[in-house]
Amino acid sequence: xxxxxxxxxxxxxxxxxxxxxxxxxxxxxxxxxxxxxxxxxxxxxxxxxxxxxxxxxxxxxxxxxxxxxxxxxxxxxxxxxxxxxxxxxxxxxxxxxxxxxxxxxxxxxxxxxxxxxxxxxxxxxxxxxxxxxxxxxx
Amino acid sequence: xxxxxxxxxxxxxxxxxxxxxxxxxxxxxxxxxxxxxxxxxxxxxxxxxxxxxxxxxxxxxxxxxxxxxxxxxxxxxxxxxxxxxxxxxxxxxxxxxxxxxxxxxxxxxxxxxxxxxxxxxxxxxxxxxxxxxxxxxx
DNA sequence: TATAATATTGCAAATTTGTCGCAATAATTG
DNA sequence: CAATTATTGCGACAAATTTGCAATATTATA
Numbered sequence: 504x505x506x507x508x509x510x511x512x513x514x515x516x517x518x519x520x521x522x523x524x525x526x527x528x529x530x531x532x533x534x535x536x537x538x539x540x541x542x543x544x545x546x547x548x549x550x551x552x553x554x555x556x557x558x559x560x561x562x563x564x565x566x567x568x569x570x571x572x573x574x575x576x577x578x579x580x581x582x583x584x585x586x587x588x589x590x591x592x593x594x595x596x597x598x599x600x601x602x603x604x605x606x607x608x609x610x611x612x613x614x615x616x617x618x619x620x621x622x623x624x625x626x627x628x629x630x631x632x633x634x635x636x637x638x639x640x641x
Numbered sequence: 642x643x644x645x646x647x648x649x650x651x652x653x654x655x656x657x658x659x660x661x662x663x664x665x666x667x668x669x670x671x672x673x674x675x676x677x678x679x680x681x682x683x684x685x686x687x688x689x690x691x692x693x694x695x696x697x698x699x700x701x702x703x704x705x706x707x708x709x710x711x712x713x714x715x716x717x718x719x720x721x722x723x724x725x726x727x728x729x730x731x732x733x734x735x736x737x738x739x740x741x742x743x744x745x746x747x748x749x750x751x752x753x754x755x756x757x758x759x760x761x762x763x764x765x766x767x768x769x770x771x772x773x774x775x776x777x778x779x
Numbered sequence: 780t781a782t783a784a785t786a787t788t789g790c791a792a793a794t795t796t797g798t799c800g801c802a803a804t805a806a807t808t809g
Numbered sequence: 810c811a812a813t814t815a816t817t818g819c820g821a822c823a824a825a826t827t828t829g830c831a832a833t834a835t836t837a838t839a
Contacts, residue, residue, distance in 0.1 A: 658816085660816065660817085662817070691818095692817085692819080692820095
């Protein structure tokens with residue numbers, strides 16, 4: 504099942520329909536990079552209202568379609584693991600460059616153990632690194 | 642050196658002094674749990690101005706005294722590793738309960754490898770789990 | 780496919796969150 | 810203690826986010 508279909512079915516299952524604005528927002532996120540609210544509103548202001556962007560993101564987040572990732576002061580929005588390959592970020596504190604990397608080997612077992620220890624049913628996790636990239640490390 | 646002294650010396654070294662408001666904010670964070678801006682302003686509004694809370698947090702953050710952690714929708718403020726034991730969180734998606742846990746064994750090596758791979762000088766990292774706690778998992 | 784019922788959106792207004800300038804107060808220096 | 814510098818409160822401002830409601834689009838039903 505492709506992304507589009509998965510989107511539709513996720514919405515449908517929860518009583519929502521895929522409208523043009525929702526489609527537009529989803530598309531805007533498909534580029535893959537985390538986007539700030541400001542970027543999203545600028546990109547989409549000709550297509551949909553600011554308020555609708557917020558409302559749609561709230562829905563998408565509740566349905567697990569998108570997630571917020573905190574990066575320093577601001578947060579950004581990106582597609583969740585269900586709609587893009589699971590990954591994490593390493594962010595440069597100086598220039599802001601963001602690199603995505605795959606789930607490191609060995610992490611899963613560690614997290615499973617933690618969830619078990621605290622009797623949690625683990626749903627998702629985030630791992631964010633910060634530091635200075637090769638250009639900025641001096 | 643106790644926390645108090647470490648706070649004073651961190652401030653001093655950077656040309657700041659420990660004032661009553663700064664003390665109050667620091668104390669408010671000592672409870673250990675991450676606090677939202679809203680919680681902090683409510684707690685401290687009789688003691689210090691809203692603007693000063695923001696200014697003080699900006700300073701504390703710049704000096705590495707506090708960090709922001711993203712938890713679901715909002716971010717929260719808590720003391721950094723330098724002023725409280727390094728730890729991570731597992732948060733219940735339903736009731737909001739937050740449990741802190743220590744750095745899991747094996748993580749450090751994994752992160753070092755990643756930083757090395759992308760030629761980053763690693764400064765800090767965050768690991769957040771979400772799921773359903775024992776009370777809410779049903 | 781037309782109609783009724785429901786969901787979604789845009790728009791404007793309200794609220795909340797975060798920032799700024801500046802005069803008053805507190806802390807530090809000599 | 811006086812002078813200098815740092816910090817705060819206050820009010821105004823700006824940006825971000827939320828809300829109510831009427832207009833529009835979508836879905837369900839006949």
